[in-house]
Amino acid sequence: xxxxxxxxxxxxxxxQKFQNSHSLAIIKSSEISKVYLARxxxxxxxxxxxxxxxISSRPDALPGDTTNWYTSYWHFVSVYARHRFKxxxxxxxxxxxxxxxxxxxxxxxxxxxxxxxxxxxxxxxxNTSLLDIKVKNANSIFNEPQFGLNLYSxxxxxxxxxxxxxxxxxxxxxxxxxxxxxxxxxxxILLEKGQTKKAGRLAGAFRNIGNxxxxxxxxxxxxxxxxxxxxxxxxxxxxxxxxERVTSPYVTRLKLMWQTMRNDVMKLFPESENSYTDVxxxxxxxxxxxxxDAYNSLSIEGYxxxxxxxxxxxxxxxxxxxxxxxxxxKNAMAxxxxxxxxxxxxxxxxxxxxxxxxxxxxxxxxxxxYRELFAPSVSIGLIRPADLAGYRTHQVxxxxxxxxxxxxxxxxxxxxxxxxxxxxxxxxxxxxxxGHFIFVYIHPYMDGNGRIARFIMNSQFISGGYNxxxxxxxxxxxxxxxxxxxxxxxDIADFTKFILSLTNTDFSKNTKIKST
Numbered sequence: 001x002x003x004x005x006x007x008x009x010x011x012x013x014x015x016q017k018f019q020n021s022h023s024l025a026i027i028k029s030s031e032i033s034k035v036y037l038a039r040x041x042x043x044x045x046x047x048x049x050x051x052x053x054x055i056s057s058r059p060d061a062l063p064g065d066t067t068n069w070y071t072s073y074w075h076f077v078s079v080y081a082r083h084r085f086k087x088x089x090x091x092x093x094x095x096x097x098x099x100x101x102x103x104x105x106x107x108x109x110x111x112x113x114x115x116x117x118x119x120x121x122x123x124x125x126x127n128t129s130l131l132d133i134k135v136k137n138a139n140s141i142f143n144e145p146q147f148g149l150n151l152y153s154x155x156x157x158x159x160x161x162x163x164x165x166x167x168x169x170x171x172x173x174x175x176x177x178x179x180x181x182x183x184x185x186x187x188x189i190l191l192e193k194g195q196t197k198k199a200g201r202l203a204g205a206f207r208n209i210g211n212x213x214x215x216x217x218x219x220x221x222x223x224x225x226x227x228x229x230x231x232x233x234x235x236x237x238x239x240x241x242x243x244e245r246v247t248s249p250y251v252t253r254l255k256l257m258w259q260t261m262r263n264d265v266m267k268l269f270p271e272s273e274n275s276y277t278d279v280x281x282x283x284x285x286x287x288x289x290x291x292x293d294a295y296n297s298l299s300i301e302g303y304x305x306x307x308x309x310x311x312x313x314x315x316x317x318x319x320x321x322x323x324x325x326x327x328x329x330k331n332a333m334a335x336x337x338x339x340x341x342x343x344x345x346x347x348x349x350x351x352x353x354x355x356x357x358x359x360x361x362x363x364x365x366x367x368x369x370y371r372e373l374f375a376p377s378v379s380i381g382l383i384r385p386a387d388l389a390g391y392r393t394h395q396v397x398x399x400x401x402x403x404x405x406x407x408x409x410x411x412x413x414x415x416x417x418x419x420x421x422x423x424x425x426x427x428x429x430x431x432x433x434x435g436h437f438i439f440v441y442i443h444p445y446m447d448g449n450g451r452i453a454r455f456i457m458n459s460q461f462i463s464g465g466y467n468x469x470x471x472x473x474x475x476x477x478x479x480x481x482x483x484x485x486x487x488x489x490x491d492i493a494d495f496t497k498f499i500l501s502l503t504n505t506d507f508s509k510n511t512k513i514k515s516t
Contacts, residue, residue, distance in 0.1 A: 011039040015046070015056065024072050025056035026079040049076060049125055069125040070404075071397045073106045074147040077130070081112055082148070084132075089114035089150055090141050093161040094169070096151035099144065100179065101172035102249040102410065105488045106402040113137055139189070146407065155185040158205075159198050166205060166234035171260065171490060174239065175252040177209050181245065183217040196222065196229045204233035210241075248413040250406060254438060258421045261437075261492040262430045268496045269429040274465030279353045282462065283346055289468045294338050297451050299473035301334075333377045338451065340372035345455045349462050358463035359422030359431060362456055369455055373448050391415065391444045398443070400480075403487035405443030414442045428464020432457045433496050437486050457499070469503050 014036045018025035029037060029052045037054075040046040044059030047068055055072040081089050090096070092111045109121075109129045117134035124130060138152040138160075152160065158176060166173045180186065190199045199222050207215040215231070222229045240259055246252050276282040348365040352358045371388050378385050391411045397404060406414055418438050425431045436457040443449050458468050471479050475498075482495035 008039060008043060011036045011043075012045065015040055019056070020075060023056075024075050025054075026072065026076050027054045027056075028052060028083060029054065047125075050122055053080065065400065066126045066402075067397065067399045069128075070106050070400070070402055073128070074104065074149065074404075076124075077110055077112075078148040080130070081114075081132075081150070085112070085114045085116050087141070087150065088116060088137065089132075090138050091149060091151055093138075093152045093157040093159075094165050096142075096157040097154075097161055097165065097176050098169065098172050099149065099151060100154050100157070100249060101175035102253045102406070103169075103172055104404040106404075153185075154179060156189055158202060159186065159189055159195065163201060163234050166201075167236050170235060170237070171253060171256045173205070173235070174209055174256055175249050177205055177211070178244070178246050178252045179249060180206075180211075180214065183214045183221070186214075187218060187221050190218070190222065191225065194227070196227045199227070200230045200232050201234050203229075203231045205235065207231070208233050208235045209239045248410070250410045250414045251417050254414055254417045254442075255421070257441075257490065258425075258434055258438065260490070261434055261486075262425070262427070264492050265430045265433045265496050266427060268493060269433065269500055271427075271429070272465040276353055276462065276465060279350050282353060283350060286346055286349065286462070286468050289470065290339075290342055293468070293470050294335065294342070296470050296473050297454055298334055298338055300471065300476050300479070301450055336376040337373045340375060341369050341451070341455065344369050344372045345459060349459050352459065352463045357423055358428070358460055359419070359425060359435075362422050362435065362459070363419035366452070366456075369452060370445060370448060373451060392446045394446065396443055396446060401484055401487065403441070403484065405441070411442055411444045415444055418442065422460075428460055428466065431463070432460035432466070433492065433499060435460050436499075437483065437492065437495060440483060441487055461503075467503055469499065471499075471502060475502075 014032060015025055015027075018027050018031075020026075025046075027037075027046065037046070041048070041054070044057060044061065046054040047057035047061075048054055049069070053076075055068060055076060057068040061068055089112050091099070092113060095107065095110065098105075106128065108127065109131055112130065112132040113135050114132055115134065115136060117132040119134055120132065122130045122132075138156055140153045140156060142151045142153050143149070144151055151157070154176060158173075158180070161173075186202065189195075190202075199218055203215040203218040206212075206218070219229060219231060241252075241255055344365065348361050348369070351365075352361055367390075374388055378388060391408070393408050395405075395407060418435070421438070422431055422435055425434075436453045439453040439456055440449050445452070454471060461467065461469055478498055482498045486492045486495050
């Protein structure tokens, strides 16, 4: 007779058959035996999404944890829709454009368009829902490769989206417009349907982003064929970025996010009249912050760090080659790595204070910081040397976040954009706030993103005469909530106000106040 452990192992083998390339499983109850299903649910390996539908989960997940659902969300939508409607469905033009623009945040409600729809709302996990509406599909459906979602074509989505979309999600709209190479496919759709009002709106949208060529071609072609057309700009504001044709949505999206958010940061964050003229004194002041900075920064990431451990590492008494208890501590590796990275950051800041471009230093030295952060873990075999050889090669998810970080390929397109934005941004507070935020938004590494982001923030703060700023572990929830709001809603105000509340700089005097 099989043991309990053997029965569970057999059930896990069955679950494994349903896993996709991302190790996620979407299961309909009719596809698996009741015995296996019950066993997997009882042991925490499956979580019910709706009646008869389940997703794989972690047995150690706490009640209310959203990570399993947000990680599986887009895969679930794809599998569920295909099961119910075969291929005869697609997302709305607006949601299609959002995905084309590189924005994969989990929406509160997803809408499926299908002739087989029932106009019913299905409640899903964590206050999300799915509505399938009985309506004609897009003329041409594009099956996007990552999740298998059926979308409007980019051109048809721009034509058919609501006029309000250009105001409500300006970044996505501008990003998608910049992906259009020429007017050919757009004109074909407009002429087939005789859509003069939508043609005028699209012409105005292209002219707004600086693409007069496509705007003129739409207007000229429609008029030459006898259509009466009036150009109308659907955006509320003019573009501040010089138009350029791009092939990656992430290039334009990051530039637009930076341009939009920098104005909010400058409104909320006072300029500092201070400057560090004595490099040695500045280095000493930064070093005085190390103990508290290391404790809080590592604790935010979940490492169990004690003041005793920090002092041991700092003083050189941490000797894993002699003391076996030191060697066994993963937390000690993190603490030692933080110390080494902290010293590398100080070296970079010294270069900045000696006249180097603050943003360019990030581009030049970021990999050094990262290598130092994890070198001790490599030395004892906790991670492979190859793991320090560049940006991540796998998709990552942020625990409890509706924001999905960029794909590995997109990371390689996005990081040079971040470096460029930092290099040419004149405002130190903007470099600090947005450098931190955009870095974690991209999430270029498998681990260490939060620690590196806070190093970026402080290097840029120091470059502008601000104090070294410590995010305390006690304020972690507020910190993460502010980052989540910026990632999901594009609103940087809460994060800016939060960081401002932590700074200990008197902006009205030409003096520095030490952080405590």
